[in-house]
Structures are given as structure tokens and as C-alpha cells.
Amino acid sequence: MTVRVLVADDDALLRAGLAVVIGTDPGLALVGEAADGLDAVRLTQEHEPDVVLMDVRMPGVDGIEATRRIVASGSPARVLVLTTFPDDEYVARALRAGASGFLLKRVAPERLLEAVRTVARGEALLDPAVTRAVIARSLDSAPRPAGHDGARAAVLAALTEREVEVLALVGEGLSNREIAATLTLAESTVQTHVKRILAKVGARDRAQAVVVAYRSGLVNIS
Known part of the structure; x- marks a missing residue:
């Protein structure tokens, strides 16, 4: 079954690069490109992708809020966060918003493709070292419930x-x-x-x- 992918990033050059990489895998199909979070939410509703590659730092509605809206809508789409730094506080917030995993932007093309396929299966591919840094930040910043x-x-x-x-x-x-x-x-x-x-x-x-x-x-x- 073909995995449908939506790319959301305000950097047009990066979107183009991701589109090229996705196009090299016959098992993946690019169904849309969003330049901001609002577009990402709208296009997710329209095209029903399996995976959304989501940049967290975008103008207007950022990737965190877009992730929250996509998850809250009941969409089955999995959000895979794109980040520059492994311990970025934005990643921890995106995870709490319902993201299914995170990936470094400098990752090798074959790693990106495997991560998309893995997340589509519900088996979020999380590097152990990066996971510790992000979860630690997430737990430290989250209030301890009664x-x-x-x-x-x-x-x-x-x-x-x-x-x-x-x-x-x-x-x-x-x-x-x-x-x-x-x-x-x-x-x-x-x-x-x-x-x-x-x-x-x-x-x-x-x-x-x-x-x-x-x-x-x-x-x-x-």
C-alpha cells in the first residue's frame, strides 16, 4: 500500500528537496506541500495523508499548534516533526501535542524514507539518545498532576x-x-x-x- 505524505515547512527549498527524496521511493506518494501550520491542517483534511512531515518553526500557526489541531480533529495522520537540533524545546512541546516522532533535518535520505514508512506503521522511529533528551525536557516542563x-x-x-x-x-x-x-x-x-x-x-x-x-x-x- 502506498504511503501518502504531506510536507509542511516554510522553507520552499527544503520542501522541494523533501519532495525529490520522497519521489525516489515508489512506496511513497507526495500529496501536498504546506508553507505554514494553517495550510498543513487544511491540506491534511483535504488530502488525508498517512504521514505529515512537520516543521515546528513556521510563521502564523506553527507546527506545534498545527499538530495539536490535526490530532484533535481525529485525523489518522501521523505527524513526524522535523527539527534542526535534537534537544529543541519545540520538539518536546510537539510530542505533548500528539506528534508521533521526530527527525533531524540533516538526516540521510534513506533514513528519512525509512522513518516515514516506520511512522506510517505506528512504530515511531526514535533514536534512543535523542528520545532521552526530548522526553527529559518534556517531563521537566510539564506540571506534575495530582x-x-x-x-x-x-x-x-x-x-x-x-x-x-x-x-x-x-x-x-x-x-x-x-x-x-x-x-x-x-x-x-x-x-x-x-x-x-x-x-x-x-x-x-x-x-x-x-x-x-x-x-x-x-x-x-x-
Whole structure:
């Protein structure tokens, strides 16, 4: 099945470059280009892409607000944030807004294509080191809700022992294949565990499950 991609960036040259890269993969199709967040929201509604490559720093409605609106609309599109720096505070905010992952703009073309395909499958490709930096910033800046410890215990109590193990490895940034090798399981079994975990913890996708893993104390930030 062809993965439909929308590119949102205020830099016309970068949009053109991304369009060229996407065009080299017969499994991907560029369905639109947006120069700002408002356009990104409108074009997502019109073209129903599977993945939105979203720059966070755009004039008017920025990528964070655009991500929030896309997620709130109920669109199944996955937002993959484009950033210049791995610990950019904008990335942490975009993740809290519902982004499914993040990617450095200087990434190699083949890495970009793989990331788009991975996110389209709901398996957000997050580099472990970058994930730690972004999640740490996200948790430090987010208010600690009342009853936090009880809520954390409830999340873990809802999972089986194996699901807790899988969630911890998801939080470390491991792919399904890597988790399968670590736990000596079939990759299809890991995929089933991840789907059940997402449903139980109320996470929209794998990126949000990473946040749950950190908040639950399954993964250390340091």
C-alpha cells in the first residue's frame, strides 16, 4: 500500500528537496506541500495523508499548534516533526501535542524514507539518545498532576509482566525487531503486545507510549 505524505515547512527549498527524496521511493506518494501550520491542517483534511512531515518553526500557526489541531480533529495522520537540533524545546512541546516522532533535518535520505514508512506503521522511529533528551525536557516542563503516583501505579497494574517488559524496551527506543531479539519472541508477538499496551495505557501511538514509559519510571532519564 502506498504511503501518502504531506510536507509542511516554510522553507520552499527544503520542501522541494523533501519532495525529490520522497519521489525516489515508489512506496511513497507526495500529496501536498504546506508553507505554514494553517495550510498543513487544511491540506491534511483535504488530502488525508498517512504521514505529515512537520516543521515546528513556521510563521502564523506553527507546527506545534498545527499538530495539536490535526490530532484533535481525529485525523489518522501521523505527524513526524522535523527539527534542526535534537534537544529543541519545540520538539518536546510537539510530542505533548500528539506528534508521533521526530527527525533531524540533516538526516540521510534513506533514513528519512525509512522513518516515514516506520511512522506510517505506528512504530515511531526514535533514536534512543535523542528520545532521552526530548522526553527529559518534556517531563521537566510539564506540571506534575495530582494523584500522579496513583495514576502511575494504575497504569502498570493494568499491564501483564511481559507487557511491562515490552513497554520498558519501547521507552528505550527499541524497534519491534530489537525487542523480539532481546526477549526471544517472535516479532509478530511483540507487535501484538505493543498494540495491547497502547490500548491499555491510552496511548495514540508508539511515541506516546515512550512518554508513558518515562512517566511510569520504567526508563531512567539519566
